[in-house]
Amino acid sequence: MATVAGIATGPHTLRAMFASTGAIDDPSDEALMLAYAAGDAAAFDALYARHRSGLYRYFVHHLHAAGHADELFQDVWMNVIRVRATYAPTARFATWLYTLAHNRMVDHWRAGARVTTVSIDDDGETAPRAEIESISGARNDEPETRVAASEIGARIVAALALLPDEQRDAFLLQHEGGHSLAEIGAITGVGDETVKSRLRYATAKLRAILKDLQ
Numbered sequence: 001m002a003t004v005a006g007i008a009t010g011p012h013t014l015r016a017m018f019a020s021t022g023a024i025d026d027p028s029d030e031a032l033m034l035a036y037a038a039g040d041a042a043a044f045d046a047l048y049a050r051h052r053s054g055l056y057r058y059f060v061h062h063l064h065a066a067g068h069a070d071e072l073f074q075d076v077w078m079n080v081i082r083v084r085a086t087y088a089p090t091a092r093f094a095t096w097l098y099t100l101a102h103n104r105m106v107d108h109w110r111a112g113a114r115v116t117t118v119s120i121d122d123d124g125e126t127a128p129r130a131e132i133e134s135i136s137g138a139r140n141d142e143p144e145t146r147v148a149a150s151e152i153g154a155r156i157v158a159a160l161a162l163l164p165d166e167q168r169d170a171f172l173l174q175h176e177g178g179h180s181l182a183e184i185g186a187i188t189g190v191g192d193e194t195v196k197s198r199l200r201y202a203t204a205k206l207r208a209i210l211k212d213l214q
Contacts, residue, residue, distance in 0.1 A: 029093030037084040048077065051097060058101055058176045062168060063108075064161045072108060076101050091186065098177045099187045102169065109165055159209040167202035170195055 027035070027043075029050065035043035055076065059069035079100050087096075160168055166188070173184045184195045 030089035033084070033087050033093050034089065037087050044081075047080075047093070051094065054176045054178070055097065055101060058098070058172050059105070061157065061160050061172055061176065062105055062165075064157065068108075072101075072104050075104050079104075092183070094177060095179065095183045095186060098173060098179065102173070102187050105169065155210055156206070159206050162209055163202055163205055167198045167205070170198040171202040171206075174199060 027046075029047060032043040032047050036047065056069065056073050059072045063069050063072070076097070080097065090096075160171070163171065169188065170184055173179045173187060179187065181192050181195045181199075185192050188195070
């Protein structure tokens, strides 16, 4: 029997843990991550299915380039796999996941590797690498490898690309990640007022840009 964050785990223990929260049929993200850390590959499949779309859109709307989004998206899930044994549910799993994503995005900015000239509708290198599927035992259920402009509108995609990084990040964390002000602050390391300011400016600039693009 394995232990996760000091808790004895195993098939029967995990079932009891889910039952105690009334979540056998629909376990929480946090319970799924603990189950995955204990060796349940199917739990990873469930987490991946729940969060792949929003997380991929977070990257592709930051980068406006499917190839680079694939790479960063893959890196985040590989980090989830790498640190599973030390995972502790001190916050929502989604907040923890998007903290990894935000930090990977910041590393990308610092490396000066931002690409804004490749269309997200490009049909070139669009398939992410297969390491996650092979490690996790996930089914052939690939993430969206390109985001059609019609998904949020070509003009909105173009407008997002014109926002300062921090404002775009706050906007995407709220609208793609579904995070609260406090969670965005925790992810990005700033206070609530700064988050509010970034969201306010981002919204105002998007409206102005979209008006100009009409």
